[in-house]
Amino acid sequence: MGGASRARPLRADARANYERLLTQARLAFAEHGTGASLEEIARRAGVGTGTFYRHFPSRDALLQAVLHDRFERLRARADALAATTEPDVALTVWLREFVEFTGAYRGLTAALLQTLHDPSTELHAACVAVRAAGATLLTGAQQVGAIRSDLAAPELFALVSGLSWACEQSTGTVDVDLHVDRLLTLTLDGLRAGGTVR
Amino acid sequence: MGGASRARPLRADARANYERLLTQARLAFAEHGTGASLEEIARRAGVGTGTFYRHFPSRDALLQAVLHDRFERLRARADALAATTEPDVALTVWLREFVEFTGAYRGLTAALLQTLHDPSTELHAACVAVRAAGATLLTGAQQVGAIRSDLAAPELFALVSGLSWACEQSTGTVDVDLHVDRLLTLTLDGLRAGGTVR
DNA sequence: GCCTAACCGGAGGAAGCCTCCGCATGTGTG
DNA sequence: CACACATGCGGAGGCTTCCTCCGGTTAGGC
Numbered sequence: 050m051g052g053a054s055r056a057r058p059l060r061a062d063a064r065a066n067y068e069r070l071l072t073q074a075r076l077a078f079a080e081h082g083t084g085a086s087l088e089e090i091a092r093r094a095g096v097g098t099g100t101f102y103r104h105f106p107s108r109d110a111l112l113q114a115v116l117h118d119r120f121e122r123l124r125a126r127a128d129a130l131a132a133t134t135e136p137d138v139a140l141t142v143w144l145r146e147f148v149e150f151t152g153a154y155r156g157l158t159a160a161l162l163q164t165l166h167d168p169s170t171e172l173h174a175a176c177v178a179v180r181a182a183g184a185t186l187l188t189g190a191q192q193v194g195a196i197r198s199d200l201a202a203p204e205l206f207a208l209v210s211g212l213s214w215a216c217e218q219s220t221g222t223v224d225v226d227l228h229v230d231r232l233l234t235l236t237l238d239g240l241r242a243g244g245t246v247r
Numbered sequence: 248m249g250g251a252s253r254a255r256p257l258r259a260d261a262r263a264n265y266e267r268l269l270t271q272a273r274l275a276f277a278e279h280g281t282g283a284s285l286e287e288i289a290r291r292a293g294v295g296t297g298t299f300y301r302h303f304p305s306r307d308a309l310l311q312a313v314l315h316d317r318f319e320r321l322r323a324r325a326d327a328l329a330a331t332t333e334p335d336v337a338l339t340v341w342l343r344e345f346v347e348f349t350g351a352y353r354g355l356t357a358a359l360l361q362t363l364h365d366p367s368t369e370l371h372a373a374c375v376a377v378r379a380a381g382a383t384l385l386t387g388a389q390q391v392g393a394i395r396s397d398l399a400a401p402e403l404f405a406l407v408s409g410l411s412w413a414c415e416q417s418t419g420t421v422d423v424d425l426h427v428d429r430l431l432t433l434t435l436d437g438l439r440a441g442g443t444v445r
Numbered sequence: 446g447c448c449t450a451a452c453c454g455g456a457g458g459a460a461g462c463c464t465c466c467g468c469a470t471g472t473g474t475g
Numbered sequence: 476c477a478c479a480c481a482t483g484c485g486g487a488g489g490c491t492t493c494c495t496c497c498g499g500t501t502a503g504g505c
Contacts, residue, residue, distance in 0.1 A: 060451060060502060086492065097454030102494065162416045204433065207417065207425050211409025218360045219405065227405050235402065239437010258471060261483055284461065295485030300463065 067104050069094040074115050082155030083112060109164055113172040116153075120175040123150050127182035137195030140186045141237060147183065148213045148229050158214040180206055196240050208236055265302050267292040272313050280353030281310060307362055311370040314351075318373040321348050325380035335393030338384045339435060345381065346411045346427050356412040378404055394438050406434055 059067070073094040077085035087108065091101035105111040113120075126146060130139035151158045164172045184202035191198050212232040219227050257265070271292040275283035285306065289299035303309040311318075324344060328337035349356045362370045382400035389396050410430040417425050 057451090062502070063452060066453085087494090088492065091454095098494075099454050099496080100452080103452080106494095108493095159416070162413070165417070200433070203417075203425060204430060207413040207430060208410055208434065210416075211411075211413035211430075212406055213409075214412055215360070215405040215409035218357070218408075219363070219401075227401060232402060232405060232409075235398070236406065236434065236437060239434060255482090258482060260471070264484085285463090286461065289485095296463075297465080297485050298483075301483075304463095306462095 063104075066094070066096050066100055070096065070101060070104055070111075071114060074111055078112075078115065078154040082157075083108075083160045084156050087111070107170070109160070109167075109170045109172040112157075112160060113170070113175060116172075116175070119150060119153070120179060123147065124179050124182045127179075127186055131186060131189060136186070136189035136193045137241075140190040140196065143183065143186055144209055144237070145230065145233060147179075148209060148233060151210065151213045152217060152229060155217055155220075158210055158217060162210055200240060205240070209233065212236060261302075264292070264294050264298055268294065268299060268302055268309075269312060272309055276310075276313065276352040280355075281306075281358045282354050285309070305368070307358070307365075307368045307370040310355075310358060311368070311373060314370075314373070317348060317351070318377060321345065322377050322380045325377075325384055329384060329387060334384070334387035334391045335439075338388040338394065341381065341384055342407055342435070343428065343431060345377075346407060346431060349408065349411045350415060350427060353415055356408055356415060360408055398438060403438070407431065410434060 070090065073090045074085075077090045077093070087101060088098055090111075091098050094101075105114065123146060127143055130143050133139075134142070151161060161172075161176050164170060164176050167173055180202070183206065187196065187200070187202050187205055190196040191200070213229060216227050216229040216232060268288065271288045272283075275288045275291070285299060286296055288309075289296050292299075303312065321344060325341055328341050331337075332340070349359060359370075359374050362368060362374050365371055378400070381404065385394065385398070385400050385403055388394040389398070411427060414425050414427040414430060
């Protein structure tokens, strides 16, 4: 369950190729978003497409490998915050880190939301784990009365993913470029207090 | 500025093809979202791809033609509501119709947000017009004190587009399927009253 | 140094986008 | 009613991307 895991130690050349592919994938994702051409990643890593697809059977698999560490950190961070910080602050801080995470690559928010539809991938599992961690924080904040109690976790994630996505869409526009922090603040402000205002 | 406009009356066969393409495009978009294969639309309309691209030089052009009427109705609706209804209700009602509009086809929200980057298309113009109409409603609601006054129109559209998109992403999942109305209510609730809720 | 399991790489097919240009046909005119 | 030509048709073909398959190569244990 950890990237290469150990079912067999991988031959030396295979391991090197794997590493090089991962490096190039990060570069390509950073430059072109998560929709970057897989063939070009292979090309730039100096391997054939066959080799590429053996290591990463799908785009999701590659994404999972690229993000593995960050996923784990974000999940762990939720636990840490829950243990050390007041629930409402913990949720706020964590959500900010969540959107920062999903903003790492253009298209990532969409990819992560898509993967929820398909339980067969590792990316799905990672995504579900992170959301579970977030849901726990939400519950904590609700028990303290910081967040309206009729808010369900999927709703919160939908709102937050949505604003994250919307921001990512508008970067590079002549338009007033939106800041994700601002939108998050607006949304969270609105979810505080108990139920409908007035 | 109205679909075919009149620079020349179009030959009879050309007009028929145009009509058939539009019909098939609607079907294809409904079935596969706005990313539907253009070649298949042409095929199902019984014309060659050359003919297709002559009528609709880009996917955006096709989208514009398909949505032209709805765009116009939505824009006009804003004026009507502004003239007949209390500002805060007008905004709420209109935004609900806005998300209903963007939910017409899967992928539409994304397409409309994308087009804001590219001022050269007709779709862009239509989009800008609709947003301007919405912005006016927002201002009205703010002047009455119904919506927090520090909210900018692009921010509101980002939030609303985002939640619309998030909903569209989660339909068809085993997950608790989210209702766009609910998310809109949550967001709007939070934007009411004045500024930060203590 | 040899053998084999493990690994490589690229040919090739499918699908989509879009352009180009020789051919057909509608339509205004004489 | 027939003719000429502007207008419109259609699909071949170039390009990109995805992904599979399998003959050839090589690392690394013995």
